[in-house]
Amino acid sequence: MDQQKAFDKPANTDVQEHLFRSVDDVAKRLKPEAPIQCIFPQPVRDQAQKFIALFPGRVLYAVKCNPGPEFLRHMYAAGIREFDVASLEEARLIKGLFPKGVTMHFMHPVKSREAIRLAYKMGIRTFSLDSAGELMKILEETKSAQDLTLLIRMAVSGNAAAYDLSGKFGAAPSSASDLLRHARKVAHKLGVCFHVGSQCMDPAAYSAAIARAADVIAKAKVKVDIIDVGGGFPATYPNMTPPALEDFIAAITDTAQPLTDSIGVTPGAELWCEPGRAMVAAGGSMLVRVTLRKGRRLYINDGTYGSLFDAGALNWRFPVRLVRPLSKSGKNSTAPNTRVPSDKLVPYTFYGPTCDNLDKMKGPFMLPEDTQEGDWIEIGMLGAYGATMQTRFNGFHSTVVATVWPELNAVSAPRPAVGRPNLRVVRNAPAVQPALPAPQAMAEPAPELSADGHTAAPVIDLK
């Protein structure tokens, strides 16, 4: 297979997907032995629409944060048409899902020559860079194309972020000015970009970064067309309640005004942002199961090498909730996994399924004192950097996705304004959930989302 053919091959989107009205329903009906990724379309769509409505510029979704095809389709349905891709694989995924009408931007500052060449052939015109070497590679591999949008990644402080990203990429101010001058001669459009770190808790970090960008631009004495404020917008986790998105956007708009105004250093520059975490964190959780309890240690079926990297490596505490579907006998049951759980919450540490020492999530995670082997636990806020971090270490891996969309129950609810879920229903499956919409109502494909056989819509199993 030649490179172009390999490149055209759609990314693997081979996951099993199911539709449910609650996470408890997932546990009750599937009784899953392996972890299940639950996705919540409504928060994903709402957050995408909020970003588009509030941000005074272009909103690029950072695919790396959650490349799940379902997430991407819901974002598309909500109006997202621009994607920040970090690799050819992500570019293939986006192209496979949305063959037309979307724009991709290659925002990884260090790319292989092959990736640059193939990305350009594929139609990608935006590339970020933070060094003269990378600029040279981009020019050579695109044969000095005249239609490039080049974004110079500047180093900025990551102090206000829970996850500092300042150590790896970003040109220091004087190099950034030099790069701007050089790139101006060859770029059709020129911009600066930065990343203030993921889960940035302070809007002032964006103001400081934009002020630094303004200095760099002033020193370079060139016209700049784009100010890309990157990702970093925060989500709410236990012990981490950030200011509202509106506050971040107000800080960005105010500080960028001299750059975006029609008069000024670089008149009429466009604002871009590349949110990942804030867009999807609330849109997903993992349903995991307790394999063994040893005192306050819970051995669960997901971990640091699975969807819980941040909980293990960074000691992040995610919200947790015991999921114990009650038996028909309900309260009167005496079997441990069908009794009403205790009201008393006690702290636990989680241990993942692999044999590795690092596969431990310190927490503490507060759960009922009678949590048992066989109970399920919903670990929330894992739509961002959750399932996407999974490895297959020790043979543990899960690709089952449960779509939890109770909002679809409301028959009178208005249909989403843009598009609809690209969901294919097993038509002859017994519809045991009368509250869900009639299969026919959901069976129409969204043609723009499924133009080729490879990206066939996921099956909704209504069994």
Ligand SMILES: Cc1ncc(COP(=O)(O)O)c(C=O)c1O
């Ligand atoms: C270039 C780039 N843009 C955007 C993002 C998304 O960041 P976040 O998830 O913090 O919004 C990242 C994350 O690493 C990134 O590297």
